[in-house]
Amino acid sequence: MISKILIANRGEIALRVIRACREMGIASVAVHSTADNHAMHVGLADESVCLGPAPAANSYLNIPAIIAACEITGADAVHPGYGFLSENAKFADILEAHGITFIGPTADHIRLMGDKIAAKAKAIELGIPVVPGSDGEVKDVADALKVGREMGFPVLVKAASGGGGRGMKIAKTEDDLAEAFTTARSEAKAAFGDDAVYIEKYLEKPRHIEIQVACDTHGNAVHLGERDCSLQRRHQKVLEEAPSTVLDDAARAKIGKIVTNAMEGMSYRGVGTIEFLYEKGEFYFIEMNTRLQVEHPVTEAITGIDLVREQIRVANGEVLSFTQDDIVLSGHAMECRINAEHPETFVPSPGKIQTYHAPGGLGVRIDSAAFAGCAIPPYYDSLIGKLIVHAADRETCMRRLDRALREFAIDGVETTLPLFHRLLANEDFQKADYDIHWLEGFLQSEAEKKTVD
């Protein structure tokens, strides 16, 4: 049985795990760099060990130092959080070699899902839908037409040797295909000296929808519904919500069943997230994250399940505390990622927080390691807190989020709090009428408006 967990992370996620440890009666060990000597996770853990200097490579990514920290504190398990070493198969291997439990999946599963090509092949094998593509090169227009008809238009003709958008042509309909094929081929020839092209289904306005799973070592795999994480800036999620407005119970149950079958098929262990693009009722696998995610509280809000607790239970060899039938999605939840960044330019704003007052009241959860007087060092990512709001329905959830945002006071560093006020004021957002490109467009149009003014 796990009796002491070392948390190989910092910030709000380290705090999240420390809280779960306390609630389970497990001792916790915080590790930190010299830049985080006075960080909250250091103060709240039962013990703490300074790993090294500020740069992550010398501290939070310093595997020998972390192993040594386990040795001197007697920690018998490591929770990696997200980021840093959470998807590092070698780290999982080394821990195992030292007889320390890694709270996460097997090193092999981390390795498999870390390799995009192998992951896609595995997904196909497990029956998870992927973006359809031709089996290798497409030789002529007739062949292209056959492939295009099979997968449905629009399609993308791509240079086999290509990259960076060159030698890539969209055929919106059958009629465009001949020209797209010929152009892509000649561009490919000119650019890469190789006219081989292949065809892939083109998604115009997809959503990012991900399915949360939890699996134990007794063959149980349960899905906890989806999160809609389409609101992204430079591939970074900004606001996540659940349930997604585009899925109904039947669609949710269907993809959920596919995913849990797949997890059972590969004997996955722990929590994980299968990320999809979603368009016109179809799911297309992007990747699987073999760890806890930043946005896990959204799922915790609508399911009432404590995901970190389950992670630890599974690592302990216990059976999941719920079955698929126990999962009832209730209400609507949203999470705002509050970054120490300028709310318009997104330039990081490290420094010292002078004022910190978090909102409270019904349906509001704050996961943050910030406090009045704390340092936001420039060395790590800029996430300083998450505001999670839960309400009976999406409309009430937005209103609750609005009132909670108004109560949130952070001074001393710039934060992205004002961005969420602007988002809530937008009609597209209010109607959940967005795709993965929407936020970038919204930010650009706002920036342009500002310039005109």
Next chain:
Amino acid sequence: MISKILIANRGEIALRVIRACREMGIASVAVHSTADNHAMHVGLADESVCLGPAPAANSYLNIPAIIAACEITGADAVHPGYGFLSENAKFADILEAHGITFIGPTADHIRLMGDKIAAKAKAIELGIPVVPGSDGEVKDVADALKVGREMGFPVLVKAASGGGGRGMKIAKTEDDLAEAFTTARSEAKAAFGDDAVYIEKYLEKPRHIEIQVACDTHGNAVHLGERDCSLQRRHQKVLEEAPSTVLDDAARAKIGKIVTNAMEGMSYRGVGTIEFLYEKGEFYFIEMNTRLQVEHPVTEAITGIDLVREQIRVANGEVLSFTQDDIVLSGHAMECRINAEHPETFVPSPGKIQTYHAPGGLGVRIDSAAFAGCAIPPYYDSLIGKLIVHAADRETCMRRLDRALREFAIDGVETTLPLFHRLLANEDFQKADYDIHWLEGFLQSEAEKKTVD
């Protein structure tokens, strides 16, 4: 329809109502005394009006000033919170005369339940169980025996003209009755010049269990389960929890049905609480509170219902947003009342809060109007915040409460936070083995231990 609500209160409950207003898109008006010029409820409301100087009689209890504040702000409804004017029938009458909606029951119901004797008579009429007593004087031992056998032992023989514990004798069993009766009678004669005595059922170690109800103006009355508020110090509740460990589903459904029938019988409107003493499977009516209670978040946690929102909906003439069948109690919740008082002597500690950092994370709710730098004036009650914790079961709830308490940092004034640490460490509390006298005994034994040390 209500478009602007004036909140005739201060502190955390004013904030609670302001939050509900925001979430419903209703404008809010804070009122305050000069001592609260910089209070959080003043800052967070859409508008605020200073009513008068610090003493409550001149500000928060100043009915003409509150009516004038409604007039100048155009508020069309008043939420009274708890305390202050919340159970003042005259205030409800005056508001009605001014065409302003009182968010609460009718003035008649406030008046009825404010009169202890009338309330008990009404409870009997409505079929609510009360503490059994003889119908007036009991003339002789034979009569006393008959009455005693009917209600079950122990019983209390009380002087009809008595008071202050004199002329009061307990008969634990039938065998004690003759002596108790004779002694009480002669003591009554000696003390009050009147030997008339009556008999009441004696409760040795009762719990305080209260049933939350919500009723609309369309004849719907729903109960939301119970709260166990047995942990009291000088009749002030200190920690409340739900569900009570002494009720099972059948007992809960039975008393719930009795109470909702009674509410339907009297056409009660809004939220209310029927308080009982509970012993050996029986409920005994104490009183009904015709208002929102301090501990309402405990019920919100286990039912997922927003009670203030329902209050406002009902005041608006809307139907309750749930029926009895929709009510599902989920998990366990506890609330700690954090007072600005010395944690052992309970001497009030007004002053300025220097540091304020509230706990966060899964299952933690904070209702507080305190912040770093805020004043705790000496004029009002000492409640500065409520920590509400919700978890899957009582054991996890206690552990979560423990970890949340450790994260709570308040400096500048003394608070009762340490009391809850001590409570959580106590085995009786851990086993929920307590009654309404238990906390006083616990505090006394702790004080004695301290003296010995």
Next chain:
Amino acid sequence: MTKLPDSKRIKELADLLDKSSLTEIEVEAEGMRIRVARQVASQMVTSQQTIAQPAPITPTPAPEAAAAPVAAANPASNAGAVKSPMVGTAYLAPEPGAKDFVSIGSTVKQGQTLLIIEAMKTMNPITAPRDGKVTEIIVTNEQPVEFDEVLLIIE
């Protein structure tokens, strides 16, 4: 009536009180309630509309606060300040169209009516606490006033 945006307000309060350890509380605190509040009133109206109103109940930002004039530096700390003893509506003249009771520069005797405050349909004359000269009239006609709000200044 003070009217303030939310988190701004908390920040200001925290800042204010933070500064108090450096000895400026009294003045800062008093000044802020009147001055800062109104300065940001228009910003409040904007942020209150961040969510569209599909629900039947719409928030109505009170126009009077936004319309209220920005008060001078710190009238409350002025020794000659005449403050409102009640919540109500201020009237500068005895009836609509009539001449104001006093104007800037008026010399007043102790006990002389300066203005009227209506509360609950009752007209309450506010009289001069002593002889002097009206140097400033802070409130406008028909303006809602709260307890302790400065009405005018007599020097």
Next chain:
Amino acid sequence: MTKLPDSKRIKELADLLDKSSLTEIEVEAEGMRIRVARQVASQMVTSQQTIAQPAPITPTPAPEAAAAPVAAANPASNAGAVKSPMVGTAYLAPEPGAKDFVSIGSTVKQGQTLLIIEAMKTMNPITAPRDGKVTEIIVTNEQPVEFDEVLLIIE
């Protein structure tokens, strides 16, 4: 390893940083990590047992931190401080029972081994950064040390 009670810690941090605007940060900050932490360690052990342990998993307060000696006023700010370059276990002697590498008053040459830190089964000699005299030995034999922790002082 620092080992601290929770809310106390936040308060201390807030106070500390609060004070920093009055110019004491660096010293306060450094001193706190070592001194304050250990001062309250015993209190931690008590408060950690507030909940009885019906669950199978029991918290085990690490005894080593509580047992660690209270460090001197502020060794980290001492110019002659030799700090640990890694996490590990300090050994003052080359093997159990052998004589310590150095003792208080020892004169040492640059490059001379002062002690050994074991990390991941590897013995890492810690050598003197320059010539000098050992005035203080902060760590005890077999004591776990973290990065940047002061081991001894050479003057």
